[in-house]
Amino acid sequence: MTVPEGHTVHRIARQFTADFVGHRLAVSSPQGRFAAGAARLDGQVLTGTTAVGKQMFATFETGDVLRVHLGLYGAWDFFGVVSPIVDGQDARGSMGAPRLRRAVRMGEDEREPPSAEGGLLASFPPDPVGAVRVRLATEHSVADLRGPSACEVLDPSAVQAVVDRLGPDPASTDDLEAAGEVVVDRITSRGVAVGQLLMDQSVVAGIGNIYRAELLFRARLDPHTPGRRVPREVVRALWDDWAVLLPDGIRTGLMLTREDLDDEGRARAIADPTERHWVYGRAGLPCRVCGTPVVVEEMAGRKLYFCPVCQR
Ligand SMILES: [Zn+2]
Numbered sequence: 205m206t207v208p209e210g211h212t213v214h215r216i217a218r219q220f221t222a223d224f225v226g227h228r229l230a231v232s233s234p235q236g237r238f239a240a241g242a243a244r245l246d247g248q249v250l251t252g253t254t255a256v257g258k259q260m261f262a263t264f265e266t267g268d269v270l271r272v273h274l275g276l277y278g279a280w281d282f283f284g285v286v287s288p289i290v291d292g293q294d295a296r297g298s299m300g301a302p303r304l305r306r307a308v309r310m311g312e313d314e315r316e317p318p319s320a321e322g323g324l325l326a327s328f329p330p331d332p333v334g335a336v337r338v339r340l341a342t343e344h345s346v347a348d349l350r351g352p353s354a355c356e357v358l359d360p361s362a363v364q365a366v367v368d369r370l371g372p373d374p375a376s377t378d379d380l381e382a383a384g385e386v387v388v389d390r391i392t393s394r395g396v397a398v399g400q401l402l403m404d405q406s407v408v409a410g411i412g413n414i415y416r417a418e419l420l421f422r423a424r425l426d427p428h429t430p431g432r433r434v435p436r437e438v439v440r441a442l443w444d445d446w447a448v449l450l451p452d453g454i455r456t457g458l459m460l461t462r463e464d465l466d467d468e469g470r471a472r473a474i475a476d477p478t479e480r481h482w483v484y485g486r487a488g489l490p491c492r493v494c495g496t497p498v499v500v501e502e503m504a505g506r507k508l509y510f511c512p513v514c515q516r
Pocket residue numbers: 491492493494495496511512513514515
């Protein structure tokens with residue numbers, strides 16, 4: 205199973221910016237577990253949405269902020285008007301769908317929600333199905349959140365405290381240079397394995413299991429190397445590479461991490477998830493560079509994939 209990584213959360217924030225920001229929202233908790241928070245936000249104008257790492261912050265006119273972390277299982281279903289969030293690209297899975305009848309699930313990947321076969325709705329707004337923690341609705345668009353690890357209302361100072369505990373995110377900083385130096389300092393001052401540090405959201409934000417494995421392979425770096433043994437310029441190159449992969453993931457909605465593909469190969473990888481990665485998910489299969497079987501092991505409770513020859 206895969207888990208939402210930073211690019212997904214940025215895409216979700218952009219979907220809200222496209223279709224919900226500037227609107228007065230009807231906010232409810234069909235499941236009931238967020239009833240008090242929903243009542244507080246109901247009827248307010250949404251003024252902005254941002255993502256930092258794997259967290260989304262939706263700010264309302266009174267200054268109230270809805271903080272959502274999808275965790276392992278969370279996803280948003282968007283219904284009705286689901287606008288393109290990248291110039292010239294339609295929302296995935298809904299190409300040509302008539303206005304008001306679209307349905308897109310944004311979580312570990314992007315697809316049709318099971319409740320809307322063919323990516324189309326029978327009617328709008330759709331009835332909430334299952335455990336919907338919160339529903340945000342305009343006249344034309346509905347977003348249903350289910351399965352998050354966090355969904356709460358914060359004030360701006362509490363939001364700042366959350367953000368302050370997160371490492372830099374290349375897609376939410378204006379100064380990639382300075383942010384990169386912060387990440388270099390944090391990694392090179394620790395004795396913990398670099399493979400573990402890349403997943404530590406207080407070191408660098410937004411990297412999950414897939415990006416972690418792929419960034420380390422692209423750098424040909426042994427994941428077990430303690431942070432303080434990794435040369436500063438190598439960490440800097442990891443950050444610079446993350447600052448390339450993340451915007452690419454935000455643009456495409458895919459974690460396509462192989463830079464060796466021509467146009468045809470890229471098209472194949474878009475259609476076939478097993479063609480997208482260097483090492484992730486390829487335990488026992490030959491390394492795409494040297495042919496050695498890719499190794500999988502547990503690191504801090506998560507599966508880590510690497511090539512023992514290329515990355516030593
Ligand atoms: Zn190899």
